Amino acid sequence: MNEQTIVSIITDKFEAVLKSIKNGHIFVEALLVVVIVYLLLQKSYQPEKRPLTPHEIDQLCDEWSPEPLHPPVTSEMEMEVPVLESAAGPRTIVNGEEVINFSSANYLGLMGDQRVVEACKATLEKYGVGACGPRGFYGTIDVHLDCELKISEFMGTPDSILYSYGLATASSTIPAFCKRGDLILADEGVGWAIQNGLYLSRSTVRYFKHNDMSSLEALLEGVKAEDRRKPKALNRRFIVVEAIYQNSGEMAPLLDLIRLKEKYLFRLLVDESNSIGVLGKTGRGLTEHFKVPVEKVDIIIAAMGHALASVGGFCTGSLKVVDHQRLSGAGYCFSASLPPYVASASIAAISILQEDPDLVQRLQHNVNLFREALADIPGFVVSSHPLSPLIFMRLKNSSGSFKEDSRVLQKIADKMLNESVLVSVTRRSLLDKCKLPAALTIGVSVGHAEGDLLAAAALLRTVASSTPELDFNGQYEFIK
Amino acid sequence: MVTIPYFAALTTYFSYGLLFVFGHVRDFFRRLLRTSDAPKGYAPLCRDFEDFYTRRLYHRIQDCFNRPIASAPDAWIDVVERYSVDNNKTLYRTEKTRTCLNLGSYNYLGFAASDEYCTPRVIQSLQKFAQSTCSSRVDGGTTVLHEELENLIAKFVGKPAAMVYGMGFATNSTTLPSLIGKGGLIISDALNHSSIVAGVRASGAKVAVFRHNTPEHLEEVLREAIAEGQPRTHRPWKKIIVVVEGIYSMEGELCRLREIVAVTKKYKAYIYLDEAHSIGAIGKTGRGICELSGVDPADIDIMMGTFTKSFGSCGGYIAGSKELIKYLKFVSPGHLYAIAMSPPAVQQVISALKVILGEDGSSRGAQKLAQIRENSNFFREKLRKMGCEVLGDTDSPVMPIMLYNPAKIPAFSRECFKRNLAVVTVAFPATPLLLSRARICISAAHTKEDLERALEVIDEVSDMVHLKYFPQEREEEETVKRKQQ
Numbered sequence: 001m002n003e004q005t006i007v008s009i010i011t012d013k014f015e016a017v018l019k020s021i022k023n024g025h026i027f028v029e030a031l032l033v034v035v036i037v038y039l040l041l042q043k044s045y046q047p048e049k050r051p052l053t054p055h056e057i058d059q060l061c062d063e064w065s066p067e068p069l070h071p072p073v074t075s076e077m078e079m080e081v082p083v084l085e086s087a088a089g090p091r092t093i094v095n096g097e098e099v100i101n102f103s104s105a106n107y108l109g110l111m112g113d114q115r116v117v118e119a120c121k122a123t124l125e126k127y128g129v130g131a132c133g134p135r136g137f138y139g140t141i142d143v144h145l146d147c148e149l150k151i152s153e154f155m156g157t158p159d160s161i162l163y164s165y166g167l168a169t170a171s172s173t174i175p176a177f178c179k180r181g182d183l184i185l186a187d188e189g190v191g192w193a194i195q196n197g198l199y200l201s202r203s204t205v206r207y208f209k210h211n212d213m214s215s216l217e218a219l220l221e222g223v224k225a226e227d228r229r230k231p232k233a234l235n236r237r238f239i240v241v242e243a244i245y246q247n248s249g250e251m252a253p254l255l256d257l258i259r260l261k262e263k264y265l266f267r268l269l270v271d272e273s274n275s276i277g278v279l280g281k282t283g284r285g286l287t288e289h290f291k292v293p294v295e296k297v298d299i300i301i302a303a304m305g306h307a308l309a310s311v312g313g314f315c316t317g318s319l320k321v322v323d324h325q326r327l328s329g330a331g332y333c334f335s336a337s338l339p340p341y342v343a344s345a346s347i348a349a350i351s352i353l354q355e356d357p358d359l360v361q362r363l364q365h366n367v368n369l370f371r372e373a374l375a376d377i378p379g380f381v382v383s384s385h386p387l388s389p390l391i392f393m394r395l396k397n398s399s400g401s402f403k404e405d406s407r408v409l410q411k412i413a414d415k416m417l418n419e420s421v422l423v424s425v426t427r428r429s430l431l432d433k434c435k436l437p438a439a440l441t442i443g444v445s446v447g448h449a450e451g452d453l454l455a456a457a458a459l460l461r462t463v464a465s466s467t468p469e470l471d472f473n474g475q476y477e478f479i480k
Numbered sequence: 481m482v483t484i485p486y487f488a489a490l491t492t493y494f495s496y497g498l499l500f501v502f503g504h505v506r507d508f509f510r511r512l513l514r515t516s517d518a519p520k521g522y523a524p525l526c527r528d529f530e531d532f533y534t535r536r537l538y539h540r541i542q543d544c545f546n547r548p549i550a551s552a553p554d555a556w557i558d559v560v561e562r563y564s565v566d567n568n569k570t571l572y573r574t575e576k577t578r579t580c581l582n583l584g585s586y587n588y589l590g591f592a593a594s595d596e597y598c599t600p601r602v603i604q605s606l607q608k609f610a611q612s613t614c615s616s617r618v619d620g621g622t623t624v625l626h627e628e629l630e631n632l633i634a635k636f637v638g639k640p641a642a643m644v645y646g647m648g649f650a651t652n653s654t655t656l657p658s659l660i661g662k663g664g665l666i667i668s669d670a671l672n673h674s675s676i677v678a679g680v681r682a683s684g685a686k687v688a689v690f691r692h693n694t695p696e697h698l699e700e701v702l703r704e705a706i707a708e709g710q711p712r713t714h715r716p717w718k719k720i721i722v723v724v725e726g727i728y729s730m731e732g733e734l735c736r737l738r739e740i741v742a743v744t745k746k747y748k749a750y751i752y753l754d755e756a757h758s759i760g761a762i763g764k765t766g767r768g769i770c771e772l773s774g775v776d777p778a779d780i781d782i783m784m785g786t787f788t789k790s791f792g793s794c795g796g797y798i799a800g801s802k803e804l805i806k807y808l809k810f811v812s813p814g815h816l817y818a819i820a821m822s823p824p825a826v827q828q829v830i831s832a833l834k835v836i837l838g839e840d841g842s843s844r845g846a847q848k849l850a851q852i853r854e855n856s857n858f859f860r861e862k863l864r865k866m867g868c869e870v871l872g873d874t875d876s877p878v879m880p881i882m883l884y885n886p887a888k889i890p891a892f893s894r895e896c897f898k899r900n901l902a903v904v905t906v907a908f909p910a911t912p913l914l915l916s917r918a919r920i921c922i923s924a925a926h927t928k929e930d931l932e933r934a935l936e937v938i939d940e941v942s943d944m945v946h947l948k949y950f951p952q953e954r955e956e957e958e959t960v961k962r963k964q965q
Contacts, residue, residue: 087610166819
């Protein structure tokens with residue numbers, strides 16, 4: 001064959017290939033698809049998993065050393081508390097000697113009142129002591145139902161529910177109505193029971209400055225702004241306050257609270273432990289004192305261990321509020337009910353208060369008398385509300401540290417006990433988030449005689465004047 | 481654990497399904513026809529699905545729960561009859577009462593009603609110390625009675641020191657947060673009581689759960705927890721506390737304490753024992769599960785118990801080393817803030833303890849302890865022979881009878897009530913959805929005749945309601961009888 005023929009054959013073949021290249025893109029695409037499918041079918045790279053061998057786990061378990069169950073016992077923990085040898089009434093016996101007692105919340109003097117004791121005695125003889133079961137399982141005794149009716153009648157609300165422990169009331173009520181996603185604005189001075197309830201509810205909790213309505217209003221404005229920015233489903237919103245704070249003796253301004261709650265569409269929960277039997281013309285609490293209908297407060301909770309001289313707590317409000325707690329209140333459903341004689345004590349106490357509303361005036365008279373006598377005591381300032389029977393005496397020159405202040409106050413309390421007057425110092429658990437300062441707490445009762453009140457005030461004056469740590473000339477010294 | 485028969489499971493699922501469907505249909509119409517009962521601009525107080533169970537299931541059988549009584553919760557009680565005009569939604573009391581045999585109250589040693597030794601002393605203490613101290617324990621609320629009780633209960637349980645609270649639920653829910661916090665781990669039995677759950681949640685520690693009463697699974701969980709450390713950071717745990725109960729109140733089972741203590745000690749964890757139902761009720765001298773299983777109380781770090789069940793009072797205690805109690809008295813909110821336990825209730829426990837220990841000069845304590853053991857074992861035997869499915873171990877005074885179907889709950893409860901037998905029925909949410917049961921609590925105050933009467937009634941009612949899930953035992957007995965004839 002000559003060269004031309006070979007070249008022409010090659011050229012022909014090349015032309016044929018070129019022609020087929022027009023449709024050749026299909027071939028290339030098919031090749032690409034094959035490559036992609038191959039890659040997809042490959043397993044992705046995974047680094048080798050190497051779980052711990054039992055031997056390694058054994059080693060780790062041997063190496064682990066836990067903290068001791070509790071921290072070592074310090075001198076504060078060794079402190080002895082006064083042990084009473086008689087009822088904790090206005091006068092009581094400690095270490096064989098009679099002392100004037102200002103550390104109990106027996107505001108109306110109903111502790112040991114003969115009428116109450118007779119009622120308890122009758123109940124004890126009929127029902128024994130314990131109720132031996134939760135409310136759902138034959139632990140509901142007719143005395144409990146009568147007590148709930150009595151409380152509703154007294155407070156003017158549709159229904160009430162009893163709890164067997166004051167501390168459990170707030171911890172059960174708040175989680176029953178607030179769950180994750182709800183919003184609660186609480187005062188920063190609320191006690192541990194309410195803090196526990198707020199924590200267990202898992203809602204968003206914001207604290208406002210103690211008893212400061214402008215701080216609350218700022219928070220409310222903030223919530224309103226957030227709502228406008230990020231509108232979401234309507235959730236339940238509460239403002240939680242105490243009527244008379246257990247940690248400071250100040251009183252919640254109910255009128256401002258109701259105005260704010262209605263403006264910003266929140267519900268209000270008030271803890272009236274220290275104000276039942278104390279505020280209002282007939283002792284019906286904060287709402288009566290401010291002459292506001294009781295329906296304006298959505299939920300009222302209270303411990304009965306203060307003015308009512310009983311044990312346990314109750315929650316009162318609308319039918320819906322109370323009925324819901326009968327299945328969702330943890331402290332109600334899963335705990336034994338209140339001993340029947342305690343319910344009788346509450347019924348008797350409320351009856352006495354209804355028959356003799358003068359008790360409230362007499363308590364107020366004692367409080368006023370005592371406050372006058374306590375004014376201008378060197379080193380101290382009376383910081384509780386004028387109507388509060390729980391009087392708080394703070395150090396004028398506070399060191400800023402709760403621990404230091406309580407140490408000084410405890411020294412004063414010990415000196416007073418040596419002279420037969422029993423007062424208490426605020427205690428704060430390590431679990432408590434409240435940051436209010438320490439104070440001397442004095443509980444005034446109707447049962448205190450005027451002479452006792454004046455003698456106690458005079459004693460405090462003497463002790464304060466002779467305690468160098470108070471240093472009321474202006475500079476505070478840390479005494480070792 | 482319970483194994484539910486297939487047919488019962490099917491019918492139970494079907495019944496609940498039907499109830500849910502009907503409930504949702506009614507809710508749909510309710511939403512159409514009724515406006516929300518919350519004021520304008522407010523969210524309703526209870527969300528729809530929270531209330532669903534209450535409105536659509538619970539209200540139908542509401543008369544079986546919360547029955548009020550007009551007498552002491554003793555062996556025989558006067559149950560107040562109630563009526564309703566709006567289909568069980570609200571119940572009203574009447575003046576009539578019905579005397580029933582009480583198989584529901586926690587009255588293990590019979591101290592519930594007025595007692596010849598305890599009540600006079602309780603009344604004395606009421607007159608001396610008044611009905612309440614109105615102060616917390618640290619602020620002039622501690623009386624000589626409280627100290628006496630703490631010493632006595634520590635001695636009884638076998639620990640160096642103890643402290644006392646006014647409520648059993650609060651004992652758990654305030655002590656657990658005081659002992660452990662963030663960075664700690666709590667390993668709790670799957671069926672622990674809700675007071676323990678409340679305490680665990682409030683503490684902020686992480687929780688792990690091990691299968692009910694299974695020490696092998698506890699070991700697995702412990703090993704994994706210690707090896708992995710805290711989640712995400714893998715730092716070692718600060719401390720680990722294992723929480724178990726003596727008697728589980730919904731199962732009647734005893735804890736396998738020996739094995740669990742062995743496992744816990746091996747891995748250096750702490751053990752917290754909740755003896756709410758077992759203290760006073762089991763053990764030769766009533767000292768609870770430690771005595772029954774032969775475990776030394778010194779091996780248990782924290783022992784907790786309540787006074788509501790066996791001592792006929794209220795409140796709870798924590799027992800441990802002297803230092804632990806000193807620390808708890810300094811930190812625990814239940815001790816610092818709560819009003820002290822009512823003095824007459826304290827005296828009731830002291831007197832009950834004295835009776836149990838025989839220090840009142842009689843042998844009533846030993847009699848009561850023997851009586852409850854005999855009663856429990858006799859009753860359980862007879863129930864098993866009848867063919868009912870009964871849970872619980874020997875010697876335990878708590879015996880659940882399985883019901884399963886939701887319709888059997890009111891049927892069993894109402895039929896027994898008609899025949900003057902007061903029983904307790906438990907359903908969701910206290911038990912898993914399928915496993916509803918009737919729970920019997922035996923007391924030392926029940927006489928042989930009482931128990932025989934109860935057995936007759938239960939026999940009759942369980943035939944009516946088809947509760948005899950294990951009839952083969954009964955058939956075996958009948959074939960044996962026929963062979964003998």
